[in-house]
Amino acid sequence: MKKGWKWLSLTLLVTIFAVFMAACSQTTGGGSGSVDVGIVLPTKDEPRWVQDEQRFKEALADSDYTTEILFSQGSSAKEKENVETLLNKGIKVLIICPHDGDAAAAAVEAAKKDGVTVISYDRLITNTDAVDYYVTFDSVAVGAAQGQYLVDNVSGSDVPLYLYAGAASDNNAFLFFEGAWNVLQPKIADGTFKVANSSEAEALKDKAMLSRDEMSKILGQVTTNWDPNEAINKAQTHLTAVGADLKGDVAVLAPNDGTARSIADVFASDGDVSSYIVTGQDAEKASIQYVIDGKQSMTVFKDVRTLVTDAMGMAVSILDGDTPETTGSYNNGSVDVNAKQTDVIVVNQENVQKELIDSGYYEASEFEGL
Ligand code: GAL
Numbered sequence: 001m002k003k004g005w006k007w008l009s010l011t012l013l014v015t016i017f018a019v020f021m022a023a024c025s026q027t028t029g030g031g032s033g034s035v036d037v038g039i040v041l042p043t044k045d046e047p048r049w050v051q052d053e054q055r056f057k058e059a060l061a062d063s064d065y066t067t068e069i070l071f072s073q074g075s076s077a078k079e080k081e082n083v084e085t086l087l088n089k090g091i092k093v094l095i096i097c098p099h100d101g102d103a104a105a106a107a108v109e110a111a112k113k114d115g116v117t118v119i120s121y122d123r124l125i126t127n128t129d130a131v132d133y134y135v136t137f138d139s140v141a142v143g144a145a146q147g148q149y150l151v152d153n154v155s156g157s158d159v160p161l162y163l164y165a166g167a168a169s170d171n172n173a174f175l176f177f178e179g180a181w182n183v184l185q186p187k188i189a190d191g192t193f194k195v196a197n198s199s200e201a202e203a204l205k206d207k208a209m210l211s212r213d214e215m216s217k218i219l220g221q222v223t224t225n226w227d228p229n230e231a232i233n234k235a236q237t238h239l240t241a242v243g244a245d246l247k248g249d250v251a252v253l254a255p256n257d258g259t260a261r262s263i264a265d266v267f268a269s270d271g272d273v274s275s276y277i278v279t280g281q282d283a284e285k286a287s288i289q290y291v292i293d294g295k296q297s298m299t300v301f302k303d304v305r306t307l308v309t310d311a312m313g314m315a316v317s318i319l320d321g322d323t324p325e326t327t328g329s330y331n332n333g334s335v336d337v338n339a340k341q342t343d344v345i346v347v348n349q350e351n352v353q354k355e356l357i358d359s360g361y362y363e364a365s366e367f368e369g370l
Contacts, residue, residue, distance in 0.1 A: 143179025
């Protein structure tokens with residue numbers, strides 16, 4: 001009898017323990033708040049996004065809220081999986097930079113169904129109403145700054161102009177191109193530049209404002225897909241295809257630093273190119289070294305600290321039950337998304353010390369020849 005009781009109490013204990021464990025795993029897995037803010041970034045393969053992760057970690061060091069950062073490694077399927085993982089951890093706010101703006105709609109629609117507030121980060125998620133807010137840099141201004149740099153640093157006429165662009169799956173690629181076109185088009189039309197590598201751009205050279213479809217046609221010829229290797233291949237192909245009249249002193253619109261370094265290397269190794277001006281953006285460390293060394297002409301510095309502060313500021317307002325502050329809106333093809341936008345800074349050899357070292361963004365010791 002005594003033995004029986006002992007056995008029974010043991011069984012009872014085991015059962016209670018099992019029920020307790022099941023309840024616990026439901027708490028973490030079933031959405032009752034182990035992570036407050038989920039952050040999904042596109043890829044670790046580009047220094048730009050590793051920089052964002054780093055800046056998030058610095059900003060979150062003494063946050064009262066719990067966060068988790070996941071990378072999608074250039075895959076919309078992985079991105080959706082990441083969002084589902086975070087939903088299972090009970091997030092209330094999702095900060096997401098989509099790999100592909102259209103394809104990310106499914107992931108954020110799942111988040112909205114769970115009552116999560118969605119903040120599109122740097123890149124806009126398009127053609128869905130499941131986006132609540134957008135934090136971004138002024139991307140049209142990025143492209144305009146790139147175009148203006150080329151205009152300001154060439155002389156004469158018929159300067160060969162090589163155009164490159166980002167991935168068509170990224171809404172920003174259109175904004176950058178639009179900004180650059182606004183500045184470059186009048187100078188192509190008046191004969192300052194001669195487009196060297198896009199028959200579509202050449203055909204549209206008298207049009208000040210391009211439709212999205214028209215830009216798509218140009219991007220179809222000159223996209224890098226944000227991939228440095230694709231940029232190398234395209235640049236090589238273009239330089240092989242042109243005659244000597246489209247070499248000499250040339251201007252190159254490169255959309256970001258990763259592709260700028262690749263394209264710069266190709267142009268530098270062509271004996272018939274006597275000089276090149278090449279743009280960039282992101283102020284990646286490797287490109288800052290290129291700027292110092294005179295291998296990349298400029299970069300557009302987008303202070304990721306500000307973007308992170310804005311995104312987390314919004315998330316905290318939402319968690320606190322307040323309405324985040326916004327400064328305007330972007331139409332994503334389905335709805336107007338309230339947005340907070342940050343300015344950008346043009347950096348070249350002259351102000352690199354002031355903007356990137358004196359500002360505390362990077363350490364002088366990370367570079368040579370400053
Ligand atoms: C853009 C982003 C840029 C650049 C590019 C490639 O959307 O705004 O900073 O990094 O993607 O990842």
